[in-house]
Amino acid sequence: MSELIIGLAIFLGSHSIGMTVPQWRTDMIRRIGDRAWMGFYSLVSIASLVLIVHGFAVARRAPILLYVPPPLLHTVAVVLMVPVPLLVLASVLPGKIQAVTKHPLLLAVKVWALAHLLANGTAADVLLFGSLLIWAGLVRVSLKRRPRRPRATVPTGRWNDAVVVMFGLALYVAFLLWFHQWLFGVAPLG
Numbered sequence: 001m002s003e004l005i006i007g008l009a010i011f012l013g014s015h016s017i018g019m020t021v022p023q024w025r026t027d028m029i030r031r032i033g034d035r036a037w038m039g040f041y042s043l044v045s046i047a048s049l050v051l052i053v054h055g056f057a058v059a060r061r062a063p064i065l066l067y068v069p070p071p072l073l074h075t076v077a078v079v080l081m082v083p084v085p086l087l088v089l090a091s092v093l094p095g096k097i098q099a100v101t102k103h104p105l106l107l108a109v110k111v112w113a114l115a116h117l118l119a120n121g122t123a124a125d126v127l128l129f130g131s132l133l134i135w136a137g138l139v140r141v142s143l144k145r146r147p148r149r150p151r152a153t154v155p156t157g158r159w160n161d162a163v164v165v166m167f168g169l170a171l172y173v174a175f176l177l178w179f180h181q182w183l184f185g186v187a188p189l190g
């Protein structure tokens with residue numbers, strides 16, 4: 001479990017720099033350059049994700065059960081997950097979905113984490129999904145209080161929302177029927 005905790009601390013800490021010490025981030029970019037900063041940030045992110053994934057896999061081998069979700073919550077989780085891939089896609093394809101949700105990727109993380117907390121009750125699940133849910137909520141609140149940084153996006157297109165819905169639903173079905181089992185060893189439909 002320590003590997004999972006370390007990975008989460010590094011990932012969430014590095015992804016909270018803009019929220020907690022924005023001036024330090026700006027100073028570092030000015031000092032080492034945007035490309036070097038992004039390279040370093042990417043390496044830290046990848047390393048922390050490896051720690052999280054491996055630590056979570058190790059923790060699942062000897063689970064510490066905190067609660068047993070009723071079967072109905074598994075169904076609720078499957079339904080809650082429907083918009084998640086759509087929101088992820090909407091975060092990179094500007095359109096009405098992105099405009100309405102404002103921060104679709106953060107919303108996707110919150111819904112994903114909540115759905116998984118409802119369906120899973122081990123200590124590793126609560127640690128992983130609970131910390132990501134809390135983090136996404138804190139980032140969302142902090143974004144309301146700070147100026148928006150300009151970011152490069154693809155142009156807003158009249159078909160972006162249609163692409164988001166079609167590919168998002170296809171991705172959801174693929175995960176539901178195949179990818180979740182293949183990647184994580186757990187079949188969402190049992």
